[in-house]
Amino acid sequence: MASFETFLPPNNSVQIKNSGIMGYDVPEGVDIRGRYDPEFSKILTRDALQFVADLQREFRNHIKYALECRKEAKIRYNNGGLPGFDPTTKNIREREWVCAPVPQAVADRRVEITGPVERKMVIDALNSGAKVFMADIEDSLSPSWENLMRGYINLRDAVNGTISYHDQARNIVYKLNDQTAKLFVRPRGWHLPEAHVFIDGEPATGCLVDFGLYFFHNYANFRKTQGQGFGPFFYLPKMEHSREAKIWNNVFERAEKWAGIERGSIRATVLIETLPAVFQMNEILYELRDHSVGLNCGRWDYMFSYLKTFQAHPDRLLPDRVQVGMAQHFMRSYSDLVIHTCHKRGVHAMGGMAAHIPIKDDLKANEAALEFVRKDKLREVRAGHDGTWVAHPGLIPTCMEVFNNSLANDPNQIHSMKRQDASVLSEEDLLQKPIGVRTMEGFRLNTRVGIQYLANWLTGLGCVPLYNFLEDAAVAEISRVQIWQWLKYEAELDGDVRGVKVNLELFGRVVEEEMARIEREVGTEKFMKGMYKEACRLFIKQCTAPVLDDFMTLDAYNYIVIHHPIGSSRL
Ligand SMILES: CC(=O)SCCNC(=O)CCNC(=O)[C@H](O)C(C)(C)COP(=O)(O)OP(=O)(O)OC[C@H]1O[C@@H](n2cnc3c(N)ncnc32)[C@H](O)[C@@H]1OP(=O)(O)O
Ligand SMILES: O=CC(=O)O
Numbered sequence: 001m002a003s004f005e006t007f008l009p010p011n012n013s014v015q016i017k018n019s020g021i022m023g024y025d026v027p028e029g030v031d032i033r034g035r036y037d038p039e040f041s042k043i044l045t046r047d048a049l050q051f052v053a054d055l056q057r058e059f060r061n062h063i064k065y066a067l068e069c070r071k072e073a074k075i076r077y078n079n080g081g082l083p084g085f086d087p088t089t090k091n092i093r094e095r096e097w098v099c100a101p102v103p104q105a106v107a108d109r110r111v112e113i114t115g116p117v118e119r120k121m122v123i124d125a126l127n128s129g130a131k132v133f134m135a136d137i138e139d140s141l142s143p144s145w146e147n148l149m150r151g152y153i154n155l156r157d158a159v160n161g162t163i164s165y166h167d168q169a170r171n172i173v174y175k176l177n178d179q180t181a182k183l184f185v186r187p188r189g190w191h192l193p194e195a196h197v198f199i200d201g202e203p204a205t206g207c208l209v210d211f212g213l214y215f216f217h218n219y220a221n222f223r224k225t226q227g228q229g230f231g232p233f234f235y236l237p238k239m240e241h242s243r244e245a246k247i248w249n250n251v252f253e254r255a256e257k258w259a260g261i262e263r264g265s266i267r268a269t270v271l272i273e274t275l276p277a278v279f280q281m282n283e284i285l286y287e288l289r290d291h292s293v294g295l296n297c298g299r300w301d302y303m304f305s306y307l308k309t310f311q312a313h314p315d316r317l318l319p320d321r322v323q324v325g326m327a328q329h330f331m332r333s334y335s336d337l338v339i340h341t342c343h344k345r346g347v348h349a350m351g352g353m354a355a356h357i358p359i360k361d362d363l364k365a366n367e368a369a370l371e372f373v374r375k376d377k378l379r380e381v382r383a384g385h386d387g388t389w390v391a392h393p394g395l396i397p398t399c400m401e402v403f404n405n406s407l408a409n410d411p412n413q414i415h416s417m418k419r420q421d422a423s424v425l426s427e428e429d430l431l432q433k434p435i436g437v438r439t440m441e442g443f444r445l446n447t448r449v450g451i452q453y454l455a456n457w458l459t460g461l462g463c464v465p466l467y468n469f470l471e472d473a474a475v476a477e478i479s480r481v482q483i484w485q486w487l488k489y490e491a492e493l494d495g496d497v498r499g500v501k502v503n504l505e506l507f508g509r510v511v512e513e514e515m516a517r518i519e520r521e522v523g524t525e526k527f528m529k530g531m532y533k534e535a536c537r538l539f540i541k542q543c544t545a546p547v548l549d550d551f552m553t554l555d556a557y558n559y560i561v562i563h564h565p566i567g568s569s570r571l
């Protein structure tokens with residue numbers, strides 16, 4: 001068996017290589033350092049890059065400031081402070097106001113399917129029978145140059161209606177049906193740079209590249225074919241404060257003005273998936289009131305954010321991640337307050353993702369998984385959610401049936417489920433510590449899943465099925481931060497074993513044993529060819545870092561940045 005040291009990180013990880021420009025026609029101040037491809041150059045046109053560069057120049061200082069404010073808030077929480085409602089914005093919370101009316105095209109969002117912007121999946125998702133497809137450049141996409149560029153091409157072809165995919169092995173050509181789901185696009189969060197696009201000597205902001213290139217190429221067609229005069233539509237991830245929503249609102253207004261379309265054409269649903277943001281929901285909607293179509297419960301990142309916000313609060317260690325479900329008081333309160341807030345402001349309150357996926361080789365286990373999802377969706381629709389998320393087409397019939405039974409012919413519950421009872425939810429309700437235990441099995445699962453997820457991410461897969469659950473960046477983050485926190489405070493396991501303290505020695509042993517298990521499960525050939533050892537080193541580094549990294553994917557990103565022309569893509 002390999003020793004723990006085998007998996008420790010090397011002194012220096014993959015270095016960003018020097019660049020050269022080849023082929024792309026770039027405007028002043030823009031440098032493309034990703035691989036040249038004639039297909040990519042149809043997206044990276046001079047005018048499109050100029051549009052992105054203008055956004056970057058106009059908003060970069062606002063973004064830097066917002067990220068600085070996140071750091072200040074972190075210091076406050078690390079010094080014992082708690083997030084809470086902001087007394088200075090009380091009047092926004094208490095005054096009567098509503099967001100712009102919901103466009104007809106997206107009034108009914110009872111089931112939304114999500115998935116990375118991979119070509120075949122985009123077609124499957126649009127054809128799936130769901131009302132909406134959230135095409136994801138975020139939690140479920142490893143943001144390699146190849147994945148991103150192909151993703152932008154796929155989105156363009158999807159909006160044009162010309163997207164097709166030839167599966168050589170099956171000799172089937174996949175195309176769009178006449179009826180398709182409405183397309184929403186989720187760009188990356190504010191924190192992620194795009195290291196293949198330099199603007200004025202600095203990496204561009206990832207989400208401005210995602211938004212800018214997608215908007216530039218698609219706004220006109222989208223409004224004709226998808227949005228009934230509105231659009232494009234977006235999901236906005238991982239915000240912590242309304243000042244970040246204000247930047248998005250300004251980006252939208254800037255884009256609308258540039259395109260010569262009416263203010264309020266672009267619409268976005270904001271994921272409430274950080275703990276600080278739950279206290280800012282009215283403020284976020286207020287900033288985006290002309291561009292909003294609601295909020296969504298991003299429950300996995302929300303749990304990650306709870307862990308991260310309370311990283312220095314040993315009195316708030318979470319139990320095993322499988323025990324932190326929506327029935328926990330703080331999670332239920334969060335969902336209820338999302339519903340109350342959205343409906344008061346006249347927009348959708350979208351539910352979240354149950355991580356269960358269909359199980360192919362075990363009928364009984366599959367039935368149990370579907371039953372779990374059915375109950376989760378029943379809770380959501382009864383609570384007042386207007387729609388929900390599925391990660392797999394196989395879950396659509398179950399979720400559709402649950403929502404159809406409750407909504408019948410109404411497109412949503414915005415005006416029928418006000419949830420006044422939730423208006424009294426307090427800071428204590430939203431922060432209440434969850435009940436549960438910490439187990440050795442939970443510790444092992446965190447290790448096994450965290451390493452495997454990273455190994456996949458490093459080879460270009462941002463969402464993978466592991467042990468019959470979907471694992472994406474948000475879910476894997478929970479594993480990482482939980483191990484970091486248990487190690488930091490030498491948490492005592494109190495479930496399947498008692499009195500065992502989590503320390504470096506235990507972690508080392510668990511890593512070795514779980515790596516051996518992973519090798520057995522995936523097979524030695526795949527294990528050797530894959531990135532499991534690199535992932536393991538990275539995971540250990542992150543779990544044992546003296547200071548918690550804000551995001552696992554920020555550090556890991558350095559491993560997938562490949563500058564042109566030196567070296568070729570590993571993906
Ligand atoms: C916390 C969050 O942020 S959640 C939102 C972000 N995460 C996601 O969107 C996850 C999206 N889902 C997925 O990536 C996948 O479903 C996984 C990784 C969970 C499971 O993948 P697999 O095990 O490969 O799925 P499986 O083999 O059962 O797929 C069966 C078929 O459904 C298709 N499919 C699976 N998931 C999706 C999807 N989300 N959208 C469209 N098609 C899909 C597959 O392409 C496949 O098609 P085929 O039979 O013609 O080849
Ligand atoms: O993005 C969704 C989440 O749960 O995180």
Ligand SMILES: [Mg+2]
Nearest residue numbers: 139298301474
């Ligand atoms: Mg998320």
